[in-house]
Amino acid sequence: MDEKKVKQVSEFEKKEKLDLNEIAALIDKKKENLAETKKEVDKISQSTDETMDYSKLTLSEEDALKAQIFTCWSVPIGLPFSEDLLVRVKLQLKPDGTIEKLEMLDHVKMNTPGKEKFRTLADSVRRAIQLCNPLKVPTSGYERWKNMILNFDARDMLGG
Amino acid sequence: MVRIINFVFIIFFLSLVKAYSLIEIDITRGNLDPLPIAVSPLFQDDNSKKNSINELKIENIGSEISFVVENNLKTSGLFNPLSKEAFLQKPDIAHLKPRFEDWALIKAQALITGKVTLENKKLKVEFRLWDILAGREMMALAFTTVPTNWRRVGHIISDKVYERLTGEKGYFDTRIIYVSEEGAKTARVKKLAIMDQDGFNTKYLTLGNELVLTPRFNPTSQMVTYLSYFKNLPRVYLLDIETGTQEVVGDFPGMTFAPRFSPDGKKIIMSFAKDGNSDIYTMDLENRIVERITNHPSIDTSPSYSPDNQFITFNSDRSGFQQIYVMKSDGSNVKRISFGKGLYGTPVWSPRGDLIAFTKLHKGKFYIGVMRTDGSGERLLTENYYQEAPSWSPNGRVLIFYRETKSNDKGEGFSAKLWSIDLTGYNERQVQTETDASDPSWSSLLSN
Known part of the structure; x- marks a missing residue:
């Protein structure tokens, strides 16, 4: 029993001893790790910024645009649910957000017999975009957003 | 060297892809506010004005038609007709070519214009629907009819725009056909009455000598079935609204309830008490053969077919309390679908097929509600002291029902009125009737 106790103490002491001896090394190592992590973080943020410059709006930019369009889009709530409740629109914008060109990506469907409900939805989308013209676009990075696609998806709202 | 050139080329290509990849944004929410719409008075020339004064005693029938359209669109709850006082453009010019910027200025998103001609006892109505924001015409139609049909033209235009x-x-x-009620609560005179859905053109179809109950429209024609008492015995009648022809379908024993047409109009379904027990029966209107659908010691009443004729919903107290059930139209595979607290009754299958409307009684209050056909998704749309008998609009979006007010011991203060509510539960309105009214039934569209 005594032997055991002693053994424990000695191990503790041993450990403490070891820690003390290696403190300096550990501190140095930690500094190194921190530096590396910082480097990594910088790298990641740099890389994220790069991506966003070319293919995305920032979350707050996207939210501002969505919030504007939500208020303009009067959804035809009589439409029965179907997978057809998605209208894709390609926009070409001026630097102040004014719409220069509006292209319905499924325009063929609009005049297809039997697709009158899709036409009703597409009409509502066209009205929404006109009503929101000019769009609340970011003040910088025109090249990034001068062309964009808006996917008007009414499937959740119309009870899928 | 070749490898280096390839590498540079790939990097250049990737940078191009990056630079030109399109931003895509998903818009998954919109607003459900009523759509602002301008209903311009329909233009009428001086000659037509003179003719309409002579024939209809109405000075400006174009304005009157526009009021019918405006009222319809407003009561739907989906449109916000703008005040005519704000209109900047005259009706005749607007009908030729609207100045879209003027209409956009008053925040209109859509515009209705039109022209009325009344000559040689013929009424011709043209109308156009314009998309203000897109700056283009969406629809143009013309109708010719007898001058007295002018309100119907307004309703048809409303349907097309809607x-x-x-x-x-x-x-x-x-x-809408309903039971018109007059007199003290203890001595009510009840007549069958019919009117346009907006409360105009009321006509009384019976004299009030006999008690009439539960009129129901045939979904395929302007035929009505109803229940009346002859020498204190219940009789089921068929009435052709167009010709006024009436026939007795049959006398049925005991308490008979709520005859209703099948969706194809070939049968009527009802409940009556044979040997003291109420069950559900159908009658083929061609050969008058009666077929028993349920056979259970409980009280089964208020049957209503699904629009595809495949199923029937009804209420029964077979579980101990009145609840809603669904079965196949041959009476097999009976399933209880209502499980909430309280009593459920008067189930009616929606013309769309997706919902069943019902009346619910719980803790002394009456509710009109809807649930899916498997009983899930129960939603109570309106609550009151006493209300029942919902009937669907033909598009399955609005319910009409009647509501009674509380009276004192002497029966004073009592009234019965028709009300409508849409599936959102927010657009609740009293439907104007000349007298007190109960038991409404909504017809199918007169024109398709």
Whole structure:
């Protein structure tokens, strides 16, 4: 029993001893790790910024645009649910957000017999975009957003 | 060297892809506010004005038609007709070519214009629906009819506009049959009455000598079935609204309830008490053969077919309390679908097929509600002291029902009125009737 106790103490002491001896090394190592992590973080943020410059709006930019369009889009709530409740629109914008060109990506469907409900939805989308013209676009990075696609998806709202 | 050139080329290509990849944004929410719409008075020339004064005693029938349209669109809850006082453009010019910027200025998103001609006892009405924001015409139609049909033309225009802008069929060119009630509560005179869905053109179909109950429209024609008492015995009648022809379908024993047509109009379904027990029966209107559908010691009443004729919903107290059930139309595979607290009754299958409307009684209050056909998704749309008997608009979006007020011991203060509510539960309105009214039934569209 005594032997055991002693053994424990000695191990503790041993450990403490070891820690003390290696403190300096550990501190140095930690500094190194921190530096590396910082480097990594910088790298990641740099890389994220790069991506966003070319293919995305920032979350707050996207939210501002969505919030504007939500208020303009009067959804035809009589439409029965179907997978057809998605209208894709390609926009070409001026630097102040004014719409220069509006292209319905499924325009063929609009005049297809039997697709009158899709036409009703597409009409509502066209009205929404006109009503929101000019769009609340970011003040910088025109090249990034001068062309964009808006996917008007009414499937959740119309009870899928 | 070749490898280096390839590498540079790939990097250049990737940078191009990056630079030109398109931003895509998903818009998954919109607003459900009523659509601002301008209903311009329909233009009428001086000659037509003179003719309409002579024939209809109405000075400006174009204005009157526009008021019918405006009222219909407003009561639907989906449109916000703008005040005519704000209109900047005259009706005749607007009908030729609207100045879209003027209409956009008053925040209109859609515009209705039109022209009325009344010559040689013929009324010709043209109308156009314009998309203000897109700056283009969406629809142009013309109708010719007898001058007295001018209100119907307004309803048809409303249906066309409603369908074009909401994506579902309208319900304005329809009629409502109901039981008109007059006199003290203890001595009510009850007559069958019919009117346009907006409360105009009321006609009384019976004299009030006999008690009439539960009129129901045939979904395929302007035929009505109803229950009346002859020498204190219940009789089921068929009445052709167009010709006024009436026939007795049959006398049935004991308490008979709520005859209703099948969706194809070939049968009527009802409940009556044979040997003291109420069950559900159908009658083929061609050969008058009666078929028993349920056979259970409990009270089964208020049957209603699904629009595809495949199923029947009804209420029964077979579980100990009145609840809603669904079965196949041959009476097999009976399933209880209502499990909430309280009593459930008067189930009616929606013309769309997706919902069943019902009346619910719980803790002394009456509710009108809807649930899916498997009983899930129960929603109570309106609550009151006493209300029942919902009937669907033909597009399955609005319910009409009646509501009674509380009276004192002497029966004073009592009234019965028709009300409508849409599936959102927010658009609740009293439907104007000349007298007190109960037991409404909504017709199908008169024109398709």
